Amino acid sequence: MLSKTWCTRDHLAATLDAALPPSTGTLRKHTVMATTTSPGNDIALGLIAQDLMFLRRFMQGVATAQDEHAVVPMFCMHNYACLIVYESYRTLQAIEPALAELLAYDCVAAIAHARHSVKLFDDTRYKQLSDVGEDFERIIEVHREAFLNNTWLPLARPLEKDLALWRCRGRVISTSHIANFFHASSPQQIRNPAALGREFHDVAAELGRYAATVTDGLPWAGTSFMSSLKATDLTDRDVRAAKTYRQAFDPALPEEIKGALTSLTCALNVVDALLADDADGPSAATVLKLRYITLHHVLSSLRKLAAEYGPRLQPPARALLDQILTASTSDRIAQAHPQFRNTLVHYRPERRVEEQLSLNEPLYGLVGVYFPGEDFLSLNAEISAHLTGVAHRMQAWSGW
Numbered sequence: 001m002l003s004k005t006w007c008t009r010d011h012l013a014a015t016l017d018a019a020l021p022p023s024t025g026t027l028r029k030h031t032v033m034a035t036t037t038s039p040g041n042d043i044a045l046g047l048i049a050q051d052l053m054f055l056r057r058f059m060q061g062v063a064t065a066q067d068e069h070a071v072v073p074m075f076c077m078h079n080y081a082c083l084i085v086y087e088s089y090r091t092l093q094a095i096e097p098a099l100a101e102l103l104a105y106d107c108v109a110a111i112a113h114a115r116h117s118v119k120l121f122d123d124t125r126y127k128q129l130s131d132v133g134e135d136f137e138r139i140i141e142v143h144r145e146a147f148l149n150n151t152w153l154p155l156a157r158p159l160e161k162d163l164a165l166w167r168c169r170g171r172v173i174s175t176s177h178i179a180n181f182f183h184a185s186s187p188q189q190i191r192n193p194a195a196l197g198r199e200f201h202d203v204a205a206e207l208g209r210y211a212a213t214v215t216d217g218l219p220w221a222g223t224s225f226m227s228s229l230k231a232t233d234l235t236d237r238d239v240r241a242a243k244t245y246r247q248a249f250d251p252a253l254p255e256e257i258k259g260a261l262t263s264l265t266c267a268l269n270v271v272d273a274l275l276a277d278d279a280d281g282p283s284a285a286t287v288l289k290l291r292y293i294t295l296h297h298v299l300s301s302l303r304k305l306a307a308e309y310g311p312r313l314q315p316p317a318r319a320l321l322d323q324i325l326t327a328s329t330s331d332r333i334a335q336a337h338p339q340f341r342n343t344l345v346h347y348r349p350e351r352r353v354e355e356q357l358s359l360n361e362p363l364y365g366l367v368g369v370y371f372p373g374e375d376f377l378s379l380n381a382e383i384s385a386h387l388t389g390v391a392h393r394m395q396a397w398s399g400w
Contacts, residue, residue, distance in 0.1 A: 040354045041095045043364045044347040047285075048088045053218060054278070054286040055084055056211040059204075061226025069234035072166045073226065074204060075179040076270045080290055081207050083115035083345070088214070091347040103213055105206045110183075110199070117182050118293065120263060121301035129257060129308055136259035139180045140241060161238035165400070169233050171269040171391075172400045177241070178263045221282035228277040248399045252312035261305070264298050265398045268391035272384075279384065285363045288380050289344045291387050292333075296341055298390065299330050320397055329386035332371075340370035 058077065062070050085105070092100040105111070116123045121132055147162040164176040183200060245255045248262065271291045279287050306321045313321070324330060343349045343366060349357060357365045362376035371379055 038095070038354075039357065040349050040351060042359060043349050043354070043357050044091055044095060046359060046364060047344075047347045048091065049215070049218060050282075051084045051286050051289070052088060052211045052214045053221065054224075054283045055081055055207070056215050057220065057222070057224040057283070058226060059208045059211060061224035063208075065226055065229075067229075067231045067234065069166070069231070069236065070226070070229075072174060072234055072236075073229075073274060074200075075166070075174045075182065076266070076274060078179075078203075079114050079117045079182045082111045082203075083118050085207055085210050086111055086115045087346055089210070092214075095348070099214070103210055105210050107203045107206045110203050111206070114182060114203075117263075118267075119297050120260060120267075121304050122297045129260075129304060132260050133254060133256035135181060136177065137256035139177050140245075140256065140259060143177065143180075143241065161240055163239050163241035163244060165237045165239060167235050167237075168229075168269065168274045171273045171395060172262070172398070173266050173269050173274055175262060175266070177259050178266055181263060224283075225275055225278040244400070249397055250309075250313045250317040252309060252314070257305075257309075261394075262398060262400065264301060265391070265394040265400065267294050268298060268387065268394055272387050272391045279380075284380065285376075288363070288376070288383060291383050293341060293344060295383065295387055295390065296333055298394075299325065299333060317397065320393055324390055324393060327386065327389075329382055330390075337370045340366060 058073070059081075062074055089100060089103060089105070092103065121129060123132070143162045148160050151160055165172055166174045183203075242255075245258045248258050253261070271287070271294045275283075275287050275290065278284075302321060303325060306318075306325065310318055310321070339350050339353075349364075349366070353369050356369050361368075367374055367376050367379045374382075
């Protein structure tokens, strides 16, 4: 099965196990929990510590999981992991150069490229929706060439499949097209699953080593959502891409745009469903961050879609987009001060608000600064509820 070519769990588990050695405390003097002479730097270090401990717990969960589908969450979290590593490294170079010197990692281009896919239509590389569509078009075509028309018996060729789907608790969280896009690998690499797997594992090893080095000596403070996943929660299915895309979303949309919209749907389902069991406790701040930036970019991407394709869409599709984009929480996110999102992503708070922040507050008081009258719990509840609603609407519209 196509879906099985991606699920080399044993190899990935060994790769991550080697990259995540037991904590020794040898870097305690460089730990990101150390305080500096700058309150803003202390906030940045605290945010980095939260994100990388979340990442380390997650990767340890993948390394120790017994189910062969455990590799699938790595596809889903790959671009988020790359974003955390890339942005934290840039910040540490500025505020903790001694630690950053120890953290230099390989696969730099792949990690830098993959972290962009969090933005999708918002990525500065894509001037128009057709630009991201071209990336998906190449991926779709190469999958077809690699997996169709291979059976020696012509009558059996209609039964061949060229797209793998993965679901978590019934909701689509990734496809082989999206995994290829998020990994930022060449579409042609799909022709050589062994080589693609090696590259994926090499990048995962660098991400794991980085997370382990930064968090060395810090308390684990709980487990990952991986520990609560059951074997039956993650399922896979191979399908014919042409038929599946034809039935998805709206007839006015080109196949490649439907592929890009599917990645938005999957991103919403990942941070809503897959990360649900990490929404409280030590990972709560990072999960809110991932949910907020995902919603931010999904909503922005849907606005661009509505602007370009809206008049051509069928009335139910236009109504659905209108419901999503005119919701009060969607408007709040659109109108929110950009420095809230920027601090979550880039870690260093703007100097003018440093005195209003506190190391003793959830998310260090950033919520109260940028959302007056709100606190972490109230914003977390609002974002989580809205995310769930948008995710279900997108899933229903997709038809997946």
